[in-house]
Amino acid sequence: MRRRFEPLWDAAADLLWGASCPGCGRPCARLCPDCRRAIWAERPAPRRRLVCPGLPLWSAGLYAGPLAAVIVAAKEDGRAELCRVLGQRLAGAVLALGAELGGPFDRPGLSLVPVPSAVAAVRRRGFDFGLALARRAADELVRAGLPARVRPVLRPLRAVADQADLDAVGRRANLDRAWRARPTGLNGLCLLLDDIVTTGASLAEARRALGAAGQVVLGAATVAATADR
Ligand SMILES: [Zn+2]
Numbered sequence: 001m002r003r004r005f006e007p008l009w010d011a012a013a014d015l016l017w018g019a020s021c022p023g024c025g026r027p028c029a030r031l032c033p034d035c036r037r038a039i040w041a042e043r044p045a046p047r048r049r050l051v052c053p054g055l056p057l058w059s060a061g062l063y064a065g066p067l068a069a070v071i072v073a074a075k076e077d078g079r080a081e082l083c084r085v086l087g088q089r090l091a092g093a094v095l096a097l098g099a100e101l102g103g104p105f106d107r108p109g110l111s112l113v114p115v116p117s118a119v120a121a122v123r124r125r126g127f128d129f130g131l132a133l134a135r136r137a138a139d140e141l142v143r144a145g146l147p148a149r150v151r152p153v154l155r156p157l158r159a160v161a162d163q164a165d166l167d168a169v170g171r172r173a174n175l176d177r178a179w180r181a182r183p184t185g186l187n188g189l190c191l192l193l194d195d196i197v198t199t200g201a202s203l204a205e206a207r208r209a210l211g212a213a214g215q216v217v218l219g220a221a222t223v224a225a226t227a228d229r
Helices: 002-017 033-041 065-077 080-101 119-125 129-143 168-175 201-212
Strands: 057-062 111-114 154-156 179-181 189-197 216-225
Touching (some): 033 065, 033 080, 057 080, 065 080, 065 189, 065 216, 080 189, 080 216, 111 129, 168 201, 189 201
Parallel strands (some): 111 189, 189 216
16 A cells, blocks of 8 residues: 555655655655665675785675665765665675685674774764664674674774775875774674775775784675776
8 A cells, every 4th residue: 555655755755855766866755666676686796806815805786876876875974774775785795705704603703894984084974884884784694693793993093095086006005004903802803894895905904904903804795896897
């Protein structure tokens, strides 16, 4: 019954508040069914040509279409329902990574470490998107019976430029020894979580910082990966 009135509700929401689907921009009070389907259409896949030699990396989808648009919308306004769907997809990538690794959740003390957001971005947005996403993913994993714990232990040592403005070489130089890990609450084994992987410079620096703190990074999972180049 409710479904019959949804188009009417969407039209009213558009008229009253200018509401649009964050995936495609069509008038809709929320993520439209087509975009929801598109976001769930891809299976998590390993991204081997990207980055970090020796670091298993799985992403839920390619950074394109509605998935990319929803990541941007969730990042900039933190809408709870968008963070939830992205967290669900990130949890799927973690499970696929876990299958490749032979069930890392069986090991005691495995921690999910979010790649830190830039301090300026957190200040501008009023919330830490990477941390919110990791917590949503952990909620999903706990619901699936897996003891996942989020440990935001990476801290910036210095200011860095926006990675989006840099090429692959510039990205590595920008983040070289930029973070340190505070190993409180960690127990030796970690998985890295991030929203998007492009060149992998962030994952490489996160792994270095955690390694310097005596932690082993087993792998990484992201919601999206830019297309292999
Ligand atoms: Zn849409």
